[in-house]
Amino acid sequence: xxxxxxxxxxxxxxxxxxxxxxxxxxxxxxxxxxxxxxxxxxxxxxxxxxxxxxxxxxxxxxxxxxxxxxxxxxxxxxxxxxxxxxxxxxxxxxxxxxxxxxxxxxxxxxxxxxxxxxxxxxxxxxxxxxxxxxxxxxxxxxxxxxxxxxxxxxxxxxxxxxxxxxxxxxxxxxxxxxxxxxxxxxxxxxxxxxxxxxxxxxxxxxxxxxxxxxxxxxxxxxxxxxxxxxxxxxxxxxxxxxxxxxxxxxxxxxxxxxxxxxxxxxxxxxxxxxxxxxxxxxxxxxxxxxxxxxxxxxxxxxxxxxxxxx
Amino acid sequence: xxxxxxxxxxxxxxxxxxxxxxxxxxxxxxxxxxxxxxxxxxxxxxxxxxxxxxxxxxxxxxxxxxxxxxxxxxxxxxxxxxxxxxxxxxxx
Numbered sequence: 001x002x003x004x005x006x007x008x009x010x011x012x013x014x015x016x017x018x019x020x021x022x023x024x025x026x027x028x029x030x031x032x033x034x035x036x037x038x039x040x041x042x043x044x045x046x047x048x049x050x051x052x053x054x055x056x057x058x059x060x061x062x063x064x065x066x067x068x069x070x071x072x073x074x075x076x077x078x079x080x081x082x083x084x085x086x087x088x089x090x091x092x093x094x095x096x097x098x099x100x101x102x103x104x105x106x107x108x109x110x111x112x113x114x115x116x117x118x119x120x121x122x123x124x125x126x127x128x129x130x131x132x133x134x135x136x137x138x139x140x141x142x143x144x145x146x147x148x149x150x151x152x153x154x155x156x157x158x159x160x161x162x163x164x165x166x167x168x169x170x171x172x173x174x175x176x177x178x179x180x181x182x183x184x185x186x187x188x189x190x191x192x193x194x195x196x197x198x199x200x201x202x203x204x205x206x207x208x209x210x211x212x213x214x215x216x217x218x219x220x221x222x223x224x225x226x227x228x229x230x231x232x233x234x235x236x237x238x239x240x241x242x243x244x245x246x247x248x249x250x251x252x253x254x255x256x257x258x259x260x261x262x263x264x265x266x267x268x269x270x271x272x273x274x275x276x277x278x279x280x281x282x283x284x285x286x287x288x289x290x291x292x293x294x295x296x297x298x299x300x301x302x303x304x305x306x307x308x309x310x
Numbered sequence: 311x312x313x314x315x316x317x318x319x320x321x322x323x324x325x326x327x328x329x330x331x332x333x334x335x336x337x338x339x340x341x342x343x344x345x346x347x348x349x350x351x352x353x354x355x356x357x358x359x360x361x362x363x364x365x366x367x368x369x370x371x372x373x374x375x376x377x378x379x380x381x382x383x384x385x386x387x388x389x390x391x392x393x394x395x396x397x398x399x400x401x402x
Contacts, residue, residue, distance in 0.1 A: 125344075127346050128346045128347045128348050128349065129347065130347050131347055139384075162347065162348040169385065170385045170386055170387075171384055171385065171386050172386050172387060176387070177387065178347075179319065179335060180321070180333050180335060180347075180388065181333075181334065181335040181336065181345060181346065181347045181348070181349065181350075182333060182334050182335070182347070182348065182349065182350045182351075182353075183321070183332065183333040183388075184331075184332050184333065184353065186348060188348065206347050206348065208348055209346070209348075269332070270332045270333060271323075271332070272322075272323050272324065272332060272388070272389050272390060273323045273324045273329070274324070274389075275385055275389055278383050278385055279385065281383050282383060282385065285383075
């Protein structure tokens with residue numbers, strides 16, 4: 001197996017700040033086609049009922065039934081398209097960087113967005129999935145990741161996954177955020193075949209509405225860390241721990257906007273004026289956790305509120 | 311002749327009504343429109359005040375709550391939530 005391509009520090013910092021990484025067309029078409037072939041490539045016109053279609057796939061061996069808690073490396077048979085996907089150097093590198101070499105399989109699911117004709121035939125309102133955070137309230141410093149795999153091109157009318165960058169550190173209770181229909185900065189996945197989205201478990205998201213005449217597939221795998229998430233990525237580009245703080249507010253020209261501090265303190269369009277600053281504090285805390293360096297700071301946000309001389 | 315309620319929820323950048331909209335929702339009791347998650351990229355109004363100027367009636371605003379000791383940095387739901395309504399005359 002080829003060596004994994006680990007994430008670099010800027011990618012990791014971006015994940016900490018925004019809660020996702022996107023790899024367009026990273027899965028080769030041979031794997032995409034093999035995955036779709038295993039599903040059976042049923043023409044949308046030949047499907048009578050959505051539930052029946054799910055039942056047919058679940059009853060096949062296209063996607064294995066895997067116990068929660070299984071080591072990731074034992075979750076999929078050798079030679080299967082999903083095993084091949086996880087063995088891609090870029091995918092394995094991202095997984096190892098985020099949740100380590102002993103990642104634990106939590107669950108997986110094939111999400112299918114059906115075209116309008118299915119809803120019309122059954123007299124059901126076709127509606128985009130409400131915004132939600134997966135699982136339940138989860139206040140850990142450790143985090144799980146969710147791989148979202150798009151095996152075919154996703155066009156805008158197919159209603160690709162909607163998600164809100166930077167929402168992952170908010171502690172909410174699953175569908176309690178369903179009231180929020182639109183939030184500035186929300187993204188809709190439109191992507192080429194073989195695209196992989198790697199999400200922090202806390203990202204607010206929902207499936208879009210499929211207005212095309214084709215089925216849209218998204219396969220999700222949730223993985224847990226099997227070890228302490230400490231410097232698991234390629235840290236060769238990390239600045240030295242004694243790197244001085246940069247100027248803040250009155251910065252002058254030439255401020256480095258590509259460094260770790262800049263990435264961790266970059267606002268999202270939906271940030272509220274005051275809690276946007278708390279987002280920075282929470283990102284810095286997560287970065288400290290990953291670095292295992294309780295003294296790390298970016299733009300003095302934590303140093304300021306921790307300074308209590310005795 | 312009857313009245314139906316249209317509800318618009320705006321999420322603002324601060325507790326002031328004249329600050330920017332960062333999130334929004336719309337529920338139409340007339341049934342004329344069918345709104346849902348992710349259906350709009352641009353807010354209907356730049357600020358909450360702009361909604362008032364367009365005839366929306368504010369009927370609820372989220373309170374400002376003190377920050378519990380030890381919980382000052384925990385973030386959850388959008389903080390500045392404002393409920394507006396319009397009553398629309400219908401034939402129903």
